[in-house]
Amino acid sequence: MEDFFIKSGDCGEQLEGVRYPDSVEPYYLSVGEEVSVFEQCHQRSLAVMLKGPTGCGKTRFVEHMAWRLKRPLVVISCHDDLSAADLVGRFLIHHNGTVWQDGPLTRAVRLGAICYLDEVVEARADAVVVIHPLTDYRRVLPIDKTGELIEAAPGFQLVVSYNPGYQHVSKDLKPSTRQRFVALDFDFPPPEREAEIIIHESGAERAVVHDLVGLAGRIRGLANRGLAEVPSPRLLVATARLIANGITPQLACYVGLVSPLTDDPGLTAAMRDLVDAIMVE
Amino acid sequence: MAEPEEIIIDAARHATAFISRLWHSGDPHKDDNPALTAYKNRLELLLAAVHGYDIPVHAAQPPASPSALSRLFERTPFHLMEPYALPANDATRIFLPMRLPSDGPPPLQLFRILAVQQAARARRRVLHTYPAENAFPGDGLVQDLFYISEAIAVDHALALELPGLTPDLIALRRATLPDRPQPRLLNMPERAIEELYCQVLRAHPANIPSPLILARIPGDSITWAIATAEQMLAEIPARIARKKIRHRGIRKGLWLGRTLPAVAQRGSCSIEPTADGPDTLPRPQRNSQLARSPEVREKKMDEDDRSQGMWMLQMDDPQQHVEDPAGMQRPTDRDDNADAGDLADSLSELPEASLIASPKPAQEVLLSENPVSGRTLLPAGSRRTMAGIPYPEWDFRISGYREHGAVVRLRSPLLGEAAWAESLLARHRALLREIQRRFEGMQPRRIRRRRQPDGDDIDISAYVSAYAEQHAGLPLQDRLYQTARRARGDIAIALLIDISASTDGWVSNDLRIIDVEKEALLLVHQALMALGDPFCIQAFSGESAQNVDLWTLKDFDETGGSLAQRRIAALEPQRYTRAGAAIRHTASLLATCAAEHRLLILLSDGKPNDVDQYEGRYGVEDMRQAVAEAALQSIHPFCITVDRHAPQYLAGIFGPGRYAVLQHAQLLPVVLVDILRKLIRA
Numbered sequence: 001m002e003d004f005f006i007k008s009g010d011c012g013e014q015l016e017g018v019r020y021p022d023s024v025e026p027y028y029l030s031v032g033e034e035v036s037v038f039e040q041c042h043q044r045s046l047a048v049m050l051k052g053p054t055g056c057g058k059t060r061f062v063e064h065m066a067w068r069l070k071r072p073l074v075v076i077s078c079h080d081d082l083s084a085a086d087l088v089g090r091f092l093i094h095h096n097g098t099v100w101q102d103g104p105l106t107r108a109v110r111l112g113a114i115c116y117l118d119e120v121v122e123a124r125a126d127a128v129v130v131i132h133p134l135t136d137y138r139r140v141l142p143i144d145k146t147g148e149l150i151e152a153a154p155g156f157q158l159v160v161s162y163n164p165g166y167q168h169v170s171k172d173l174k175p176s177t178r179q180r181f182v183a184l185d186f187d188f189p190p191p192e193r194e195a196e197i198i199i200h201e202s203g204a205e206r207a208v209v210h211d212l213v214g215l216a217g218r219i220r221g222l223a224n225r226g227l228a229e230v231p232s233p234r235l236l237v238a239t240a241r242l243i244a245n246g247i248t249p250q251l252a253c254y255v256g257l258v259s260p261l262t263d264d265p266g267l268t269a270a271m272r273d274l275v276d277a278i279m280v281e
Numbered sequence: 282m283a284e285p286e287e288i289i290i291d292a293a294r295h296a297t298a299f300i301s302r303l304w305h306s307g308d309p310h311k312d313d314n315p316a317l318t319a320y321k322n323r324l325e326l327l328l329a330a331v332h333g334y335d336i337p338v339h340a341a342q343p344p345a346s347p348s349a350l351s352r353l354f355e356r357t358p359f360h361l362m363e364p365y366a367l368p369a370n371d372a373t374r375i376f377l378p379m380r381l382p383s384d385g386p387p388p389l390q391l392f393r394i395l396a397v398q399q400a401a402r403a404r405r406r407v408l409h410t411y412p413a414e415n416a417f418p419g420d421g422l423v424q425d426l427f428y429i430s431e432a433i434a435v436d437h438a439l440a441l442e443l444p445g446l447t448p449d450l451i452a453l454r455r456a457t458l459p460d461r462p463q464p465r466l467l468n469m470p471e472r473a474i475e476e477l478y479c480q481v482l483r484a485h486p487a488n489i490p491s492p493l494i495l496a497r498i499p500g501d502s503i504t505w506a507i508a509t510a511e512q513m514l515a516e517i518p519a520r521i522a523r524k525k526i527r528h529r530g531i532r533k534g535l536w537l538g539r540t541l542p543a544v545a546q547r548g549s550c551s552i553e554p555t556a557d558g559p560d561t562l563p564r565p566q567r568n569s570q571l572a573r574s575p576e577v578r579e580k581k582m583d584e585d586d587r588s589q590g591m592w593m594l595q596m597d598d599p600q601q602h603v604e605d606p607a608g609m610q611r612p613t614d615r616d617d618n619a620d621a622g623d624l625a626d627s628l629s630e631l632p633e634a635s636l637i638a639s640p641k642p643a644q645e646v647l648l649s650e651n652p653v654s655g656r657t658l659l660p661a662g663s664r665r666t667m668a669g670i671p672y673p674e675w676d677f678r679i680s681g682y683r684e685h686g687a688v689v690r691l692r693s694p695l696l697g698e699a700a701w702a703e704s705l706l707a708r709h710r711a712l713l714r715e716i717q718r719r720f721e722g723m724q725p726r727r728i729r730r731r732r733q734p735d736g737d738d739i740d741i742s743a744y745v746s747a748y749a750e751q752h753a754g755l756p757l758q759d760r761l762y763q764t765a766r767r768a769r770g771d772i773a774i775a776l777l778i779d780i781s782a783s784t785d786g787w788v789s790n791d792l793r794i795i796d797v798e799k800e801a802l803l804l805v806h807q808a809l810m811a812l813g814d815p816f817c818i819q820a821f822s823g824e825s826a827q828n829v830d831l832w833t834l835k836d837f838d839e840t841g842g843s844l845a846q847r848r849i850a851a852l853e854p855q856r857y858t859r860a861g862a863a864i865r866h867t868a869s870l871l872a873t874c875a876a877e878h879r880l881l882i883l884l885s886d887g888k889p890n891d892v893d894q895y896e897g898r899y900g901v902e903d904m905r906q907a908v909a910e911a912a913l914q915s916i917h918p919f920c921i922t923v924d925r926h927a928p929q930y931l932a933g934i935f936g937p938g939r940y941a942v943l944q945h946a947q948l949l950p951v952v953l954v955d956i957l958r959k960l961i962r963a
Contacts, residue, residue, distance in 0.1 A: 091750050270330065277443040
């Protein structure tokens with residue numbers, strides 16, 4: 001794969017929005033076979049769909065895999081105003097005429113980068129359809145405005161992610177889109193792994209992280225009782241960082257864990273009680 | 282004209298009720314301390330988080346005041362009686378006193394530690410079976426020692442598992458100390474166990490004071506209790522032992538609390554047979570508050586002896602009296618005009634009573650803080666059937682419909698007092714104005730649509746893009762105009778309200794679920810009137826497949842508001858929730874409306890249930906099918922519920938994102954209006 005490794009010099013200039021792998025490995029602790037499956041998909045040019053709750057490490061996984069595979073990475077955060085033109089590109093008016101400007105997807109296709117569409121269900125339907133020809137045997141991106149048909153450079157891989165829990169009713173991936181992907185299911189890691197991750201990311205002490213993971217496990221039990229979002233490893237890392245910086249564990253949990261999760265006074269009070277019961281200074 | 286005896290009995294009954302109310306008004310516990318209701322939700326959530334499953338919190342019953350006979354003959358001396366309600370558990374539920382003494386730790390701290398402690402004991406009982414009460418040898422000494430040993434084992438585990446609660450545990454133990462009986466009033470074994478008890482109260486929860494042991498399982502506690510009891514009795518000097526000193530029990534206090542028999546061991550209640558007669562007109566029910574509800578008394582094997590003994594001969598008509606712990610006097614035998622308040626007072630004085638179910642409608646409803654455990658099962662089909670609208674019902678077991686599965690009967694709604702609606706609307710005037718303003722803002726209005734092939738104005742942004750593209754050699758775009766159209770299509774809304782008996786539950790000190798539903802309905806009624814689109818409001822309840830009652834509170838073509846308000850005011854909880862048929866009927870009404878969008882909103886408080894197999898999976902599957910049928914008719918169903926367990930089954934019925942669970946039923950009016958606003962906008 002080394003010959004596909006593109007440094008900025010290969011394209012003549014550092015392209016906007018493209019992240020090249022650097023020397024530091026993005027930390028990712030594997031919990032299953034996802035790394036080897038992803039590597040196989042990359043080798044066979046298969047598109048990958050990552051499903052999982054917020055903050056469970058989907059984006060970090062893609063960053064890690066891009067580093068591992070030595071590919072540039074283009075990350076696009078989808079939103080409900082994201083149109084096909086935002087992905088593919090558009091004509092811009094200059095003083096002496098018009099200039100075609102590649103969108104991030106086109107850039108990734110030309111570069112042979114890994115293109116990561118975060119929260120893909122949020123994008124408008126016309127934007128999602130654009131990726132179809134890139135995800136099957138054709139591996140091309142037609143640009144009707146310029147009449148170009150760009151063949152994806154070797155190494156190009158499309159990765160999309162979404163959170164099955166909270167997208168809008170009317171927004172769901174169409175079966176014709178879903179069936180173009182290999183799907184990897186993500187979930188919160190088991191307690192020991194989660195503690196490892198938090199210790200690495202925050203630098204907090206093992207004992208307090210152990211309590212924090214136990215607390216999170218119990219709060220996750222409230223998911224069916226009105227708590228819309230349960231604490232993710234990302235939230236725990238943030239809380240553990242506060243604790244590592246000297247804030248008392250209880251206060252750190254109040255501000256870093258309990259309050260971000262809900263505005264409901266009853267749930268907040270119950271979760272604070274739980275913090276009081278489990279976290280001791 | 283009333284007989285003189287009746288007047289005397291009546292006067293005596295009123296006088297007794299008055300005196301007892303007077304006594305209760307001076308209760309030292311009825312102070313300004315916050316009651317359990319203020320913390321119930323919070324505690325239940327905490328317990329669910331700690332144990333991973335739901336452990337309901339109920340109010341503990343205060344002890345029944347001792348009757349004259351029991352004072353005379355029972356051997357429990359005054360200093361061993363429990364003056365107040367004690368925390369307890371029955372392996373699945375926990376019971377906490379409604380109010381706590383004001384001189385102890387802060388009420389929240391105490392409620393929290395009592396709840397966690399009782400829940401942990403309940404969980405230990407689920408994991409390891411406790412011996413039945415009559416399995417303990419001796420006169421209760423072993424049993425008391427056993428419960429103390431179990432209690433310290435649970436406290437020890439709590440101190441390790443939830444270290445943050447250790448200071449609360451210590452505070453609870455310290456708070457129990459001053460209430461202990463004086464040793465000089467106790468006999469030898471009582472004094473020994475009392476010393477042990479106080480030793481525990483003075484110890485740190487993480488330490489086990491000698492001679493107690495750390496019991497891993499209840500079996501360890503039993504072995505220890507039997508050995509210790511023998512030792513205690515052996516220590517009694519021979520001359521005293523000859524007098525046969527009897528252990529009369531211990532004052533359990535807040536720390537030890539009570540261990541109630543597990544619910545699963547309880548049998549079902551007896552069902553009173555009734556002759557199938559013609560439907561009688563429903564009589565107005567009399568309501569009253571029950572100060573404490575008696576414990577359910579289990580039936581003994583031989584108590585239903587059909588042959589009457591010599592003391593059972595009764596020459597005259599039965600006298601009216603309520604103190605009847607054996608359940609000889611059935612509810613239906615009572616005077617039709619008896620005052621519900623007096624009945625409540627008399628019943629709350631009974632320590633226990635047996636449960637009797639009758640298929641007849643209840644004449645009095647005595648509202649207690651806790652529901653009676655176990656659902657009373659009524660024989661189905663006892664009501665006479667009348668002409669109704671049959672709807673098929675989905676049977677998941679045969680994966681098919683049952684023809685004429687359920688019959689919907691349209692009942693004419695009662696009219697309540699207009700003053701109720703007026704006072705409520707006056708109370709919520711500011712909120713109502715805000716709601717009306719918002720809904721008026723959603724009346725169909727015109728919005729701008731861009732990039733249209735033709736229209737009233739030029740779309741400048743589209744024109745600039747097209748210009749750039751044309752200069753790049755592309756053909757000229759033709760979508761260069763903008764136009765104004767209606768923001769949304771017509772919408773027809775049907776509100777379907779569950780008024781089953783479960784809506785009689787209390788959500789706060791003075792509000793039932795039905796009261797909150799009624800308030801919400803009234804506000805939504807006003808809001809939808811402001812919106813101007815057609816809507817209807819229907820309430821449903823019923824009993825058995827043949828009687829799904831439906832009341833139309835407001836029809837689609839009704840324009841005036843006052844009549845609908847009075848119908849809402851008259852709503853009262855009734856019978857069961859056979860939701861499938863009600864949804865099918867409302868959907869069929871909605872389908873006939875010529876509107877672009879149709880919205881069916883179900884307001885419910887729990888799972889579908891009925892007297893027959895409808896409770897459980899059958900009902901859930903039928904409801905899911907009814908919702909799916911509605912969706913096929915281009916109706917958008919949505920459910921709002923106050924049942925916190927709803928996500929477990931509603932996601933399957935309505936689909937994710939098509940239901941909302943209210944944490945606090947009191948917020949229903951505001952939330953309902955808000956959800957409606959979002960749905961209409963979408």
